[in-house]
Amino acid sequence: MKLVITAKDDIGFESELDTRFGRAAYFGIIDIEGKELIFIKNEATSSSSGAGIKAAQLLADKKADALITGRVGPKAFRGLEKAGIKVYTSSNGEVSIQDCLTAYKAGELKEVDGPTNQGHHGLK
């Protein structure tokens, strides 16, 4: 099972969680079974529009099963839902990727069933 956590840098399990999704600096991809962690740079950050959509595409291409991040907008959520990627949000002050992973394994993170905030382009 592949779990993706948004990160501000790519140093390892101690990397700080990036609470943005579409414009997160990195995606930490964790193979839960193999306990392996690899980082990919988020190419969507340079998009002038639709960063969330592109980021969702990136995760779908990596065949991610679940995502942990801070916030997900409506367009990104629509894409992630379509790709069958479950979305969890950090809600208990998790700081690092390790914190998120531990909380996820303990079942402490809540799965969200809709966007956590409005889009940046307006109200739709």
Add this chain to the structure above:
Amino acid sequence: MKITVLSGKGGTGKTTIATNLALSLENVQFFDTDVEEPNSYLFLKPDFADNEQTVWRKVPIIEQSKCNSCRKCVDFCQYNALAMLGDEVLVYPEVCHSCGGCKHICPQDAITEEKRSVGKINWDLDIDGLEYWQGELTIGEASSIPIISKIKKEIKDEKLVIIDAPPGTTCPTIEATIDSDYAILVTEPTPFGLHDLKMAVELVEDLDKPYGVIINRSQQEADGIIQDYCKKNGIPILLKVPFKRQIAKLYSEGIPFVEELPKWKDKFREVIDNL
């Protein structure tokens, strides 16, 4: 003659200058192309009655049965309006710029287009002799270009056309400027004002338009920053509107200052006569 009033920086006084200029002249056709937030109506007070037209643009629809998931459309789209998720191409019409490229590039002919409302145009053909047009973008839409290009089709050559441009120096401002004969760049005597004036100058230079500057909120002790730049670059300063409480107060009440201070009508007329 077609004149566009633009500024680069928002909040410098484009609408103040454009509306007061319009009220000082005869035979004017006024266009508010700041379609994300048109506000000249607050000063010119049009009565639209039921003068309203919807503006449409085309967005793709995917015939999933014809699509073979080749992904060419997704890779082509520079605006991330298409995504290949699961086995289907998902369309995000709100970020689509209606370029039609995906339809062109699809080897399976799986893409057709449908109409989507992006905003509206309202007008009042006679506000005490002034003809008024305004575009308004639907909230959440990414591009105001379809509305600006549509409203410009209403331009009448026999009129003195004044276009109140959107702020910034990106595509919408270019669209509001590209067909004009002259550009008035409104600025304020601050470092920020100068910075964005330079960007506006770059825009009109690229479009090869004749232009001049109006300094709004002018203060003798502050104007140097703009004057020095204009002098150095040979840019004419057409007018200075002083930083005065009376003008600010009238603005806050939605009253164009030329109506209370009629000598300003002469000053605006002179600016146009000397262009």
